[in-house]
Amino acid sequence: MPFVPPGDPSELAAEARAQFESAYDRPPAVVGRAPGRVNLIGEHTDYNRGLVLPIALPHATYAAVAPRRDDVVRISSGDSGSPFAGTVDTLGPGRVSGWAAYAAGVLWALREDGIEVPGVDVLVHGTVPLGAGLSSSAALECSVALAACAVAGVDDSPALRRRLVAACIRAETEVAGAPTGGMDQTISLLASVGRALLIDFDAASDPTRDVPLPLGDAGLTLLVTDTRVRHALVDGGYAARRADCETAAAQLGLTSLRPATLADVRTIGDHRVRRRATHVVTEITRVTDTVAAVAATDWTEVGRLFAASHASMRDDFEISCAELDLAVSTAIEAGAVGARMTGGGFGGSSIALVPGDRLGAVVRAVDTAFAAAGFRPPQHLLAEPAGAAGVVG
Ligand code: GAF
Numbered sequence: 001m002p003f004v005p006p007g008d009p010s011e012l013a014a015e016a017r018a019q020f021e022s023a024y025d026r027p028p029a030v031v032g033r034a035p036g037r038v039n040l041i042g043e044h045t046d047y048n049r050g051l052v053l054p055i056a057l058p059h060a061t062y063a064a065v066a067p068r069r070d071d072v073v074r075i076s077s078g079d080s081g082s083p084f085a086g087t088v089d090t091l092g093p094g095r096v097s098g099w100a101a102y103a104a105g106v107l108w109a110l111r112e113d114g115i116e117v118p119g120v121d122v123l124v125h126g127t128v129p130l131g132a133g134l135s136s137s138a139a140l141e142c143s144v145a146l147a148a149c150a151v152a153g154v155d156d157s158p159a160l161r162r163r164l165v166a167a168c169i170r171a172e173t174e175v176a177g178a179p180t181g182g183m184d185q186t187i188s189l190l191a192s193v194g195r196a197l198l199i200d201f202d203a204a205s206d207p208t209r210d211v212p213l214p215l216g217d218a219g220l221t222l223l224v225t226d227t228r229v230r231h232a233l234v235d236g237g238y239a240a241r242r243a244d245c246e247t248a249a250a251q252l253g254l255t256s257l258r259p260a261t262l263a264d265v266r267t268i269g270d271h272r273v274r275r276r277a278t279h280v281v282t283e284i285t286r287v288t289d290t291v292a293a294v295a296a297t298d299w300t301e302v303g304r305l306f307a308a309s310h311a312s313m314r315d316d317f318e319i320s321c322a323e324l325d326l327a328v329s330t331a332i333e334a335g336a337v338g339a340r341m342t343g344g345g346f347g348g349s350s351i352a353l354v355p356g357d358r359l360g361a362v363v364r365a366v367d368t369a370f371a372a373a374g375f376r377p378p379q380h381l382l383a384e385p386a387g388a389a390g391v392v393g
Contacts, residue, residue, distance in 0.1 A: 003286070004381045006058035007127045009033060013062055013392040019078045020064035020123035020371035028064035028123065032147030034389035035060045036128035037135045037187045038224055038351055039342050040196055040213075041309050042287040044317060046181030048245050049202040049279045051287035054183055055222075055385040056191030061126035061139035062311045062392070064104070065147035073107060075100045077124040088119055093174045102137050103144045105175025108293065109167035110148055117148045129379070131230035133341075133348020138184030142389045143167035145189075149234040161189045161388075178233040179242055180344075191388040198291055198334050202258045206375070211291055213385050215353070217284075218299055220337065222379040223354045225366055227323035227346030241276060241317060248277035257281060279317040283309060303338025305311060310340035319345025323375050327366055334358065334365035351383070 013031045020028040028216040035056035042052035073091060084100035091108035096224035103122055110117050122144060128136040138291070145164045146156070154160060168185040172178050187197050187207065195210040215222060249257050251273070252264050257280045265281055268274040286305045293301035310328050314320040324341040327350040335358035340352045354362050363380055372380055 002380075004059070004129060004379050005127065009060070009392055011129065012060070012125065016062040016064040016123060016125040019125055020066070020121070023076050023123050024066070024074070024121045026066065028121075029066045030064075030147050030150040031145040031146070031392045032063045032065065032150070032389065033060050033156060034139045034146065034188045035191065035386050037184055037191075037347070038383050038390060039183065040223070041203045041290045041305060041340070042283060042343070043309065044181075044241055044245070044315055044319070044344070045280055045287065046183040046199070046201050047179075047242055047307070048249075048284075049258040050284040051201070052183045052199050052279065053196050053211065053287050053290060054199070055196045055383065056185040056187055056311070056388060057128065057134060057383055058386040059127045059381065061124060061128055061131070061136065061143045062141070063143035063147045063256070064125070065144070066121050066320045067151045068121060071119040073104065073119055073122070075122040075124070077102045080125055086119045088117070091175070095371050096175060099140075101176040102140045102171060106141050106144045106168055107148055108175060110152075112129060112144065113163055113167050114171070115149060115152055115154055117152045118222035120148065120151060122147075129226050130380075131232060131348075132226040132228070132265050133231055133343030133345070134381075135184040135188065136225070137172060137178065137233070138168060138188045141171050142188040142308070146389055146391055156391070165189050165212070174193030176201045179235055179239050189255050191386065193387040194385050196294070196385060198287070201254070203263070210229070211294060213294060214297065217296060219356050220299060221354050221356055222383040223336070223359065224342075224349050224383050225327045225331070225352065226349045226379045226381065227321070227327055227347060229323050229375045230323055231344060231347035235346070239320065241319065244273050244276040244279055248273045250270050256259040258284070261270055275316040278335050279312045281310055299337050299353060303336075306338035306340040306353070307332070313341055313345060317345070319364070321347055323347070323370070323378070324350050326369055326375070327378065330366045330369040331362050334362040336362055
């Protein structure tokens with residue numbers, strides 16, 4: 001079956017090095033590698049101080065970086081569009097646009113945090129599908145962050161990674177202009193192989209907990225279907241949802257929706273704002289319930305929670321689309337235990353928990369349904385929970 005391959009990390013790092021040499025006529029000093037992600041459940045809850053449960057993908061972005069003797073910064077990519085050139089003092093908010101803002105923004109945010117990154121040349125390469133709701137932006141940010149710290153002589157440590165999560169979030173929100181919530185950077189930098197990461201965005205300390213995900217023992221595969229309806233988090237839909245959530249919290253006299261109950265939410269007068277808040281409050285509960293169901297290896301219950309989550313995003317949060325709804329319903333009809341859209345929405349990808357012996361049937365059924373509906377052919381990935389970002393070689 002034709003799944004998008006994650007690629008071999010050492011081969012991809014070698015390709016990034018070769019592309020760097022042909023772009024800049026010298027070898028890189030270091031290659032940073034950072035994974036994309038899929039979120040199992042907990043959508044649009046991170047910026048509401050809620051809970052999320054993502055895994056890292058085996059698909060990753062590679063950033064080859066070499067320091068310069070001057071303060072020039074050059075960023076290019078084999079795949080992503082036009083190169084960027086500037087200097088270290090021209091990387092901040094409002095100074096860089098397009099894809100390079102995610103990388104330039106990280107260099108700016110690191111310097112804001114006191115990490116003296118010099119002028120650098122950067123070459124980006126990788127296998128995370130772009131704009132597919134699989135966190136290619138955070139993978140880019142985190143790969144650049146780790147490589148930049150290595151060239152700045154800063155040693156890797158758990159404390160550094162927490163700083164890098166914060167720096168990458170600043171890059172995305174303040175420089176790239178995508179008002180996202182932090183889930184994607186956190187999982188990319190803190191993931192563990194074979195585990196999901198429960199992240200509590202309201203925790204004063206210890207916000208993350210590894211959650212073993214024994215899918216193989218249950219004969220289950222996590223199938224990701226990229227609808228190839230491209231979404232962009234800098235578009236207005238994501239920010240509009242965030243604004244509705246802030247309005248809901250303010251109407252309840254709260255600073256976030258985290259402590260809100262459904263009874264509270266029912267008092268909100270505006271129909272649209274009430275439905276947005278209903279999604280957030282019920283979704284946070286579904287994350288807790290999913291963690292319990294996974295611990296009990298009750299995959300039927302996980303499937304029920306996935307279905308409820310998808311319905312909530314389709315009907316109350318209104319971030320699904322015809323392609324996502326079709327991918328989800330077809331996967332279930334063809335034998336998936338559960339399926340839902342994942343990520344920011346308005347396109348992007350769905351996930352399905354599929355018994356191994358139904359995998360081919362599910363993929364074929366989704367492809368056939370898309371063709372019959374006149375949609376672009378989707379592409380599929382297999383998501384085995386992978387490890388966190390690092391420096392390769
Ligand atoms: C995107 C954002 F970047 C995340 O912060 C999160 O809000 C997600 O959409 C929705 O759960 O990936």
